[in-house]
Amino acid sequence: MSARIGAFVRKEIREIVRDRRAIILSFVMPILVYPVMFSLMSSTERKSEEKVQQEIHRVAVSGAPEVRDALADLERVEFVSLPADPKKAIADGDLEAWVEAPDTLVREGDGAPVVRIWHHVSHDKSRNAEERLQDALARAAERVKDARYQAAGGHGSLGDLVTLVTVDVATKEETAGAEAGRLVPYLLVMTLFIGAAAVSTDIVAGEKERGTLETLYLVPVPREVIARAKFFVVWGATILTGTLNLASMAWCYRSGLMGDASVDVSALSPAGLGLAVLLIVPLAAVVAGIMLGLSALARNVKEAQLQIMPVMLLAIIPGMLASGQAVKLSAMTALWPIANVALAVRDGLLGQMSLPLLGLVFVASVGWGFLVTRWTAGILSREDTILGFSPEPLFAHTVGGRRRAAMFALSATVLAFFYVGGLLQTWKLLLGLGLSLWVVLPLLGAGSLRFAGSGGRLADVLSLRAPRPLALLGAVLLALGVGVPLFYGVMKLQGLFLPMPENFMGEFGGELGEAGKPLMLFLIAISPGICEELVFRGVFLGLLRRVGTVRSAILISSAGFALIHLSVFRFAPTFLLGLVMAGIVVRTRSIFPSMLFHAVYNASVMLVIGEGLLEPTPLTWGASVALFLAGALLVRSAAARSGESTPPPGN
Amino acid sequence: MRLSAVRRVAQKEILESVRDRNFLVNVVFLPIFLFPLIGFGVMQVMQIQSGASSRDVAELGIDSGTPAAVEDSLRAAEQLRLVPPPSSFDGTPDGFRAWREAEGADALLRWTSGERDTARLWFDGSRERSERARDDVAAAVDEWRLDRERGELVAVGLSESDLEPFTIESEDLASARQRGQEILAAVLPLFLMMMLATGSYYAALDTVVGERERGTWETILVSPLARAEILVGKYVFVVASSLTSLVLNLLSMAIFLSFVLRMLGDDLSEKVQLTLPWSAGLIVVGVALVAALFYAALVMLLASTARTHREGQAVLGPVYLLSMLPGIVTAVSQDPFTMKQAVVPLLNVATLFKSVLGGEMPPGPILVTVAVLVAATLIVLRLASRAAARDDLFVGRQISLKELLKS
């Protein structure tokens, strides 16, 4: 069988090699693009730098003669007499700057005399003049100070009293690595995607378009073998593109085309580059798998590109994490797909390689590659993939079709809420918040229900049933108990590997705070309690549990709920809350307890925890846990009394 | 040429394209949803980075000779922890490296006091954390220097106020709007060039190559329309789609930018105002329209050399990338907009955008730009109409660009 895989691989390779355009697009172009682009950029930059160096600035100085004298020896400055309207002259571009000093530098009253540099940022020359004058004036101030000191009998210069001597121990290799590490990991991820896309569209969607895929599947070998052969070819091509691109980038760096001119980037360490090549191999497997799977879903090349493009643009974002040194490669980040390799390549270029972490990155990437490949192989063996038409419409009224419809509706809701809600809130924060909760979200929910519904009474789907009083009480207790563990447990734990920027939690202050408590309670506690619950626990949980397991419905609807909170930092807490609320709905068979939970929880966060009124002491922790357990017991017992806890299967 | 026929062809193209998922995704969905989503994703990445960086504490070794005031201010620095210095240190970079390896520290400060103090700092310029430690040390040293200067001044009988003979204040005469324009001038030209190209790219591919691929080229050619009418009808459609994509993109970008500005705080939104004067807006829109006319003609000409979508993409892809170059060059260049740039198609557009958005509108170069673009458009359209008249296009043979230009 391995001989046959070999034959397949050879066939694919021969086809690609004969496809001059694919070669040009995925191999030649990227290699040519960097040198051309970067040399053009750096030469333009150098030219304008030189121009700035030769620029002669027209400057007017008024006021104390000391200032004028201190500036007198400034080169490339033409001192002109003060025009009648200096500000207008600057705005018109007749003058670059006006140094306005007071008549004497003698101090009057409290503050030091002020010397102003009038300039105009819209004019490049004026901006450059301002920069130079800043430096010159700072030196002038030192000189005036020294002169006064010496006149009073002091010796030497005051500035020499303390000297800071810095010794930069970074080697040339390290400096070059730091410079290259800003850009190379990210570009590498991008080029891998571009290379894989060009080859994979031809190898699957292209075959479908030419009608040769069916011919191929008539051959007496298992479909997995064909899938595997195609995967190997895309993988290989991706590795090749990656390596060639890396070589091209390295060449650009070493020949000084790329990077900061002040850094000797030619010293880029070969070991770091070697490591990058090594890491391309597993990353290419992940990328090749994603691209192959996506292109297998398409019927022709055009469609394949349509599907690939958005995924590609989003998938390269994780690569940006490596664009600074802030995010470290750790046991945690080494597991993240795509980002882990970008971080490892950056560290390799910096010359900081930790072998255990490197091993972990490698293993994790191989693991991700394996998962993606399995997904791809599954798609490639499907009948609709081979025939180029789908035996079943995407959103058919079957269990599978309804599940896809519900998933699609959920994604569309998240996306539309992100966009329209964001728009409304940018326009007017409070009104926008109200509108997005009371108008946008319900509309999206109703649309989803219509689009992805699979029948059944509306009240059943949305769990609009009167709850037992005990269930309501349980929900309140749960809501009161969950705050402290969530804020001081989960968020702190998350902070260990995903630290929040300092100003993050303060975002909600400002304009919202001006609204007044009652309005705030309505917008932040009651409205989400009703609207978000109706849509996520009502519509989506209701739709999803009818076409899959209850567990997957809870997980997926909670993920959607967490996503509309629009921040990586809020994902985990809101996801957990979503799980709890979905659990309440499933247990009590009613949406009202979870509405109550949501409103009470949000209110408690706003009024108590957010204000810092509840510190994490053993007492508050104990009370919280007790409340939570009591609430959970009540909700459970309410479920037990209402009989069964699963909804009637309603297809 | 009958205008009604042209209109009918354009109508047919538009109807076809709004029913095409591919087209809708590329021209409508991507600008409206995907770009804000990407911008949002990038912001999340930046927040993760800033979160991680705010937790990143550098370790600085200081010896006992350091003045107490300096030590205190270093201790007060938020992302700095003080550690004991190495027991033996020869002052060489290698010695520092050995200590760093052993202790995991980031920088080392050695102080020699006396008449004149000398502070020596060993650090690693290739590591952000070490550089941050250097900045903290420099700030603490400056503070200490002022302290010492103050002492000296008082000792010779001068007052503390002589420490600072004058302060320097930088006054920008630009208005909030001009500052906003400065930002727009830096960001928008490349973006505008990209959008102009993207919009016509898909439309031209679909209307020229797609038609041939679907086998409908022949169907429309046998209708009693003149070839010029068909061509112009399609051309109108390509221009329209390019402008649609441009407008949608600008809108979504404006929304996203105001979203970002809001997140960055009230301060900035007072200082920077992202609006354009009417005159600049009109010029940009007008030139964008002329540029769209040129782009559309160029892309249609190129697309007509291809038989299939794949071939079309292979021809247009590199051209697409190349047409970004003027935008990139303009972004890094400080050259003013003069006749020199105005005569080069595309470079003139990018430079004009930058100049006009930045508030400078030299009438000469602007007029020349428009004239050059119109002339170039007419030439390219002529070539395209010749290409459309060729029979080998009709039978589906691929022709090279050279052949096309010769004919």
Added chain:
Amino acid sequence: MTERIRVQDLAKTFLGAKGEEIRAVDGVSFVCREGEVFGLLGLNGAGKTTTLRMLSTVLTPTAGTALVNGHDIASDPQAVRESIGFLSGTTGLYPRLTAEETLRFFGEFHGLEGDRLDSAVERVLETFGITKYRTQRCEKLSTGMKQKVNIGRAVVHDPPVLILDEPTSGLDVLAAATTLEFVESCRAEGKCVLFSTHIMSEVERLCDRVAIIHEGSVRASGTMAELRERTGQRYPEEVFRAVVGNVE
């Protein structure tokens, strides 16, 4: 004569946009033997292509069974594909591979190696008279030549069973003639040929027995003589119309 294909109540159901079932093939049964050309007749959309695709194991049946050369299509698809040559209007050729490379690769895919592969490729090149074009890329070949390469591709491993799905559609007179001659030569070699078409003259000329398939099920089967007798019609077109009724 040995049975080569036995189809028993084969069915395939697709789902429509509203979840309704579309029965593309609804309980088809027939038997084909060694040295026989068996015709599958039907209008476009009658279910011929779906039936043949199930026999070639590209599609899996929803119900029913079929044995090809003694192998079950559901449990042993690979052995089935080993023993068939399949040709249809939608089995394309790789445009960027040459004629010889195409034959060679497909020989290898079927497990041929070394001398056996060489001789198989030479045999096919010679039989179909394409030796002269062996180094031409498929995209450069004429329609007739392409068809010859495609047939060669299907028989390079010398299969006992041939399944041809409207092999002459879209071909010119000469290319169609090549195909028909090829079918006849296969019968002479004792192969079993399953042949679908809607061209009655081909049926008349080639088929030993036929099955008329309409709306997913077999309406009548037997030799042409038997069908003529049963319907009382003389021309094949009339026979066909009598069997399926007057459809638009």
